[in-house]
Amino acid sequence: MLKAERLQKIVEQIAKDNKVILDDLSRLLNVSTDTIRRDIKELSDKGLLKAVRGGAIIGSPVHPHFKERQNIDTQHKKVIAQKVLSFIKPGQVILANAGTTTTAVMEALPRDISLTVITNSFPIVSVLEDFLNVNVFFIGGQLNKHSFSTTGYETIEAIRNFRADICLLGICSIDLKLGITGFTYEESLIDRAMIETSKYVIALSTYEKIGASDPYYVCAANAIDVIITEKDPSIADLTGFKDAGITIK
Incomplete structure (x- = not known):
């Protein structure tokens, strides 16, 4: 799987579940957790999600009430x-x-x-x-x-x-x-x-x-x-x- 496809899969998964777990993504995409961690950091830097310990949560410009x-x-x-x-x-x-x-x-x-x-x-x-x-x-x-x-x-x-x-x-x-x-x-x-x-x-x-x-x-x-x-x-x-x-x- 190309990197661009992998990043898209991560974005789609977090849009569906509001959060993603490193280990789950590693198994789903058949890559190491280190690779997923780098992917999440890149997406977080772009504002597409928010990196947290062990995974990521959906990025939002509005803090929940x-x-x-x-x-x-x-x-x-x-x-x-x-x-x-x-x-x-x-x-x-x-x-x-x-x-x-x-x-x-x-x-x-x-x-x-x-x-x-x-x-x-x-x-x-x-x-x-x-x-x-x-x-x-x-x-x-x-x-x-x-x-x-x-x-x-x-x-x-x-x-x-x-x-x-x-x-x-x-x-x-x-x-x-x-x-x-x-x-x-x-x-x-x-x-x-x-x-x-x-x-x-x-x-x-x-x-x-x-x-x-x-x-x-x-x-x-x-x-x-x-x-x-x-x-x-x-x-x-x-x-x-x-x-x-x-x-x-």
Whole structure:
């Protein structure tokens, strides 16, 4: 099969299933996984798809709405949320950015826990209204209807008034060399401010987001302390992140 035909097959497959897996494509096209990896990188560079760890997902100029993302990888997010709970202790001050994974963490909190939570996320505020011992600071600013959150200068300045014990950071993508990146400029600035004002940063990421990148820079990979995925850390291939001093859970 010619290379051009192979690339076309990959594009057709991702259009059909919204994602492709390296090993599956290797068997389907009867070439090595290294060849498929190079093909995916070439297609990703052209904007025809988005390369992620172990394969690729459909490229889209529009980041899915919060309501759509709520129904994606729900079981994985629940696994991540349960892992996060071991880091959260009564009395802590927590900064949580807007996202479906951080919202899942809040939903998993013990009902009687005593915390202070600072967030720019409407869904998180909605979840926490039933937690009698959680003191909630909602950060105002310009409403982002796409993510049900606030952004802008006022939001960033308000974040800088706090010093959080933990920042829970739902991320779009992380790469060892390119760092954490985001899909929108405004939300990337919010994430950066939260990281800068927190003692300890936990990045929440489904495994497929690792090794991927988006347009807007948030921080270097080693600016965070922990990466939590749905995978068992003993089998997840994240050696480079461990070597950079990042804990994997």
